[in-house]
Amino acid sequence: MNDDESNSNLFIQKDIEENQEFVDVISDIKAFIKNYPIEDQFYLIDRPLIDKKYTYDYQGKSLVLLSTNYKILCIDLGKNVHNSFDDYVDDFWEDIGSIVSEYNFIKTVGRTRTLNQSDFIVKIKKEELEGSFKGYNIEDSKIRRKLRIMVSLLIGSINDAERIGSEVPVTPLAKIKQNIKLFDSEQIRFIYNTGNNKVVKIQGLAGTGKTELLLHKLREIYIKEEKNKIFFTCHNKTLASELRKRIPTFFDFMQVKKQIDWHNRLWVSHAWGSSQDSNSGLYAYLCDFYDIPFLRYYHNMTYEDIFNELLQSLNSKKDNEGNAFEYAFDYILIDESQDFPDVFFKVCEMVTKNKIYIAGDIFQSIFDIGIDNNATEVDFVLNKCYRTDPKTLMFAHAIGMGLFEEQKINFLEDDEWERCGYIIDKKTNDTDLILKREPMRRFDNIDNLRPINIEYSLETEEKVLSIIDKLRKTYSDLRPEDISIIFLDNNYKDVSKNIASLKYLLEEKFGYTANNAIETKRTEENTVFITNANNVKGLEFPFVICITNSINSDKQARNRLYTMLTRSFLESYLIINQQNELSIENEKGLHDYIMNGFIKTTRLKPEQIQKIRTRIKAKENLNLEDCLEGVFKELKISKDKQEKIKKLVTQTFFDKPFDKDIISKFVHEFEKYV
Incomplete structure (x- = not known):
């Protein structure tokens, strides 16, 4: 994949691109498309x-743009001998109608025989290509919506007809929920x-459509052969649950x-699973399939260690069995x-x-060591974000990497910034770095000037209620499931109390039911989604409210900030309990960015970037014992209880994966019985 190809807003059907007879016309099309904004997408097919x-x-004698x-x-x-070109266009139009019917868009688009073909299609000769879109833009919103549905069907970017609806959406929330997705x-x-x-690798920013692409690829390979065996996996249980729920509707x-x-x-399913159920996760299935012992966690055994053991067992098995x-x-x-170590992919x-x-x-991935500079290892780079507002995305990157601060958390080389879609x-001078992004038209006619907001309050629940009250007044069609409340800090005892309190207050003030996703590990209709940072990856909501005690310099905390702030379609709120120098610097940086339209930061030299990455790489994953020590300190567990709890935790998590939140919850629940 070359850079020119990856940055183009023109897709060319493969057999057209490889046909030497089309070289001149493709060159002409590329030339006039350069005059159009990068957010305008074009597709050349036949x-x-x-x-x-x-x-x-x-x-072979005609093309469709x-x-x-x-x-x-x-x-x-060609020369349209015996009206062959006219017949081609009529047949193409008739096939559009067939596809519209097949994918249940008759109510929205109508039957092509009842539509005026000239409202949607223009016939031109090759010589008329230069400036050919002049006068062919569509002003009528109903016709434009029908056309976009046609285009989506022609290129295989299929939308859910029921979700799209038959009427042109009016409110901002309706425009988001009924948005026509186009690849x-x-x-x-x-x-x-x-x-x-x-191995085919996609890398992209949050909201670039990675999961959607995997679902389309799943559909393709599922129907290709009757006996294909397919495993769709991720690290996160909540995302796995959401995928299981989405796939039947998607199909x-x-x-x-x-x-x-x-x-x-x-x-x-997620990548781990239980030794008691081979279908509960990828690791569990592989252990059962290859008759390999299901390894249990113990003090010094990490997730990576267990998959290394599995790989060694598989290698031995392959050596013994050969072609069998x-x-x-x-x-x-x-x-x-x-979220996975390299050995998992092996x-x-x-x-x-x-x-x-x-x-x-x-x-x-940057929060580990930076972007892998070996571009040959990545097949597709997605850097156009269609979910999150560019202002939110850029601020999330800035606060995640400490760009507004004197001491940076991480930093990129110029080519890495560009691979992330930055301009x-x-x-500018050698000292300053000015970063911008191309404007993106994500939704029609939604004017949202303040998609990212920082709020300070020690009264977390009251501030959350205040924000939701404002959203209810601004968006008349707001529903509980449009809102996600995310606690970014790892102290389970405090988070648990806050969630319980919020559930009661949301019911009392708004009549909203709340879903504690730390426990349920799933989304639920007509409920506010409340969770910590571990249960929201891959999910998305119109409105996200993130809560943290303070801004600190911890790399993982900054990663959580970036990931959670970019879950929103419309607005993200960051509630900070305690103001400090870091939060003041980031608030000023946000203000300057909103005013100027770009991020201004101090440029680092290559040796300074390398020093930061060396520091990041040196940090190791916690094993169970180290994790417990941190939890004991946070929860202030007395020394006389620690040994008994440690023994209980070790026994309980022998055959289960863990993270700090799981261990914190477990210790909090069982402390009273020790």
């Missing part, structure tokens, strides 16, 4: 991409042109006619890959016959 069954007699805001251009490259050029390349490598509106054969053809070694799966799909590659699709957050102002 047939609907959604299904290979669509073919035409005039194919689709766009997000202009009429469909049908380009005649950009890099996303659509992933769907149709993944190449021959066994329905994608018109997958085959019944989902759970635990025979398709598994969707059996693959556990045909395909594995991995979401939020930045295990997946070893047990998978055909392909592994890996999607991860390029920026969350560097080259006119």
